[in-house]
Amino acid sequence: xxxxxxxxxxxxxxxxxxxxxxxxxxxxxxxxxxxxxxxxxxxxxxxxxxxxxxxxxxxxxxxxxxxxxxxxxxxxxxxxxxxxxxxxxxxxxxxxxxxxxxxxxxxxxxxxxxxxxxxxxxxxxxxxxxxxxxxxxxxxxxxxxxxxxxxxxxxxxxxxxxxxxxxxxxxxxxxxxxxxxxxxxxxxxxxxxxxxxxxxxxxxxxxxxxxxxxxxxxxxxxxxxxxxxxxxxxxxxxxxxxxxxxxxxxxxxxxxxxxxxxxxxxxxxxxxxxxxxxxxxxxxxxxxxxxxxxxxxxxxxxxxxxxxxxxxxxxxxxxxxxxxxxxxxxxxxxxxxxxxxxxxxxxxxxxxxxxxxxxxxxxxxxxxxxxxxxxxxxxxxxxxxxxxxxx
Ligand SMILES: Nc1ncnc2c1ncn2[C@@H]1O[C@H](COP(=O)(O)OP(=O)(O)OP(=O)(O)O)[C@@H](O)[C@H]1O
Ligand SMILES: [Mg+2]
Numbered sequence: 001x002x003x004x005x006x007x008x009x010x011x012x013x014x015x016x017x018x019x020x021x022x023x024x025x026x027x028x029x030x031x032x033x034x035x036x037x038x039x040x041x042x043x044x045x046x047x048x049x050x051x052x053x054x055x056x057x058x059x060x061x062x063x064x065x066x067x068x069x070x071x072x073x074x075x076x077x078x079x080x081x082x083x084x085x086x087x088x089x090x091x092x093x094x095x096x097x098x099x100x101x102x103x104x105x106x107x108x109x110x111x112x113x114x115x116x117x118x119x120x121x122x123x124x125x126x127x128x129x130x131x132x133x134x135x136x137x138x139x140x141x142x143x144x145x146x147x148x149x150x151x152x153x154x155x156x157x158x159x160x161x162x163x164x165x166x167x168x169x170x171x172x173x174x175x176x177x178x179x180x181x182x183x184x185x186x187x188x189x190x191x192x193x194x195x196x197x198x199x200x201x202x203x204x205x206x207x208x209x210x211x212x213x214x215x216x217x218x219x220x221x222x223x224x225x226x227x228x229x230x231x232x233x234x235x236x237x238x239x240x241x242x243x244x245x246x247x248x249x250x251x252x253x254x255x256x257x258x259x260x261x262x263x264x265x266x267x268x269x270x271x272x273x274x275x276x277x278x279x280x281x282x283x284x285x286x287x288x289x290x291x292x293x294x295x296x297x298x299x300x301x302x303x304x305x306x307x308x309x310x311x312x313x314x315x316x317x318x319x320x321x322x323x324x325x326x327x328x329x330x331x332x333x334x335x336x337x338x339x340x341x342x343x344x345x346x347x348x349x350x351x352x353x354x355x356x357x358x359x360x361x362x363x364x365x366x367x368x369x370x371x372x373x374x375x376x377x378x379x380x381x382x383x384x385x386x387x388x389x390x391x
Contacts (some may be wrong), residue, residue, distance in 0.1 A: 129157045146173070227250065278320055278322050311347065349362075
């Protein structure tokens with residue numbers, strides 16, 4: 001009984017090695033055997049529990065490693081997505097119930113808005129668009145959020161410098177923080193639109209060129225007939241007042257021919273004259289000489305001062321058509337004179353930049369609006385009414 005008590009005590013301290021010598025009275029021997037069996041089982045369980053503990057620790061360690069691995073993968077994919085979104089040149093947004101929840105850097109840069117402005121609860125995305133586009137934007141955002149599939153909308157917005165930009169607004173429904181929202185992409189189509197318009201212009205110009213060369217040819221014949229007849233008639237000798245009227249007809253027909261010549265010049269294919277080496281300063285001097293009469297009489301007639309200065313560096317010869325270039329500079333000078341009805345000064349410069357020869361012309365006249373600038377090279381575009389041909 002004593003050793004049983006000691007064994008129980010030892011077990012209470014975790015010692016499972018204690019065994020009782022079996023002997024003595026039968027019941028006592030039975031009890032000792034039972035005690036020993038129990039101790040065997042406890043020792044066995046102890047071993048199992050240690051193994052289990054070890055396995056648990058091992059799993060714990062790999063679990064930590066797995067969690068670290070997953071976290072790294074998650075961070076990596078987050079960085080990839082962030083880089084993609086932040087480096088997209090087209091603004092990306094998430095809008096939920098009229099509030100901008102997310103915006104990319106390109107959005108701020110395109111519209112010149114600060115993060116605080118956009119994060120303000122009163123900020124409305126549509127306020128960045130031209131007035132006539134605002135309802136389109138608001139509507140699309142709502143419909144996209146409801147899951148409606150709709151084609152992109154072309155809208156106008158003003159960039160940070162206040163210039164109008166043509167944007168394609170694309171959107172689709174997404175889940176954002178457990179609620180539906182709209183993901184928006186704004187693609188700047190300004191340049192594409194401009195190129196498209198330019199292409200249309202070129203096609204229009206080609207058609208115009210073909211048409212005008214046909215018309216010019218017919219007009220030339222008609223004016224030739226009028227001029228020929230009037231010159232013959234005038235030789236017959238009429239009274240001065242009738243001859244005066246005839247002179248007006250002759251002058252008008254001559255002016256007409258001059259206009260026809262310019263139309264023909266414009267629509268003529270430019271490959272018929274071979275290029276020759278020529279000096280740009282000489283061409284510029286020639287053009288100033290050719291137009292001297294015109295700007296002198298103009299300034300005297302209007303009683304204003306017109307100053308012309310030519311500053312040409314020594315430049316290498318260039319290849320071109322002297323006649324055509326003289327005409328270019330003559331027209332530029334005449335345009336400048338027309339643009340300075342109150343007088344002013346005109347500067348012509350030519351200089352070398354690397355392998356190029358540059359020419360610059362500058363006047364202190366009325367200048368051009370953006371609209372005029374856009375149509376400057378369109379044939380027949382003029383702001384001078386009947387006195388200009390726009391050629
Ligand atoms: N130096 C300038 N300053 C201001 N506007 C100009 C100048 N040069 C051209 N323009 C504008 O561009 C338009 C087109 O010029 P373009 O020379 O093609 O035709 P035009 O001068 O009107 O007619 P034309 O040359 O037959 O007299 C002009 O009507 C004018 O509005
Ligand atoms: Mg002109």
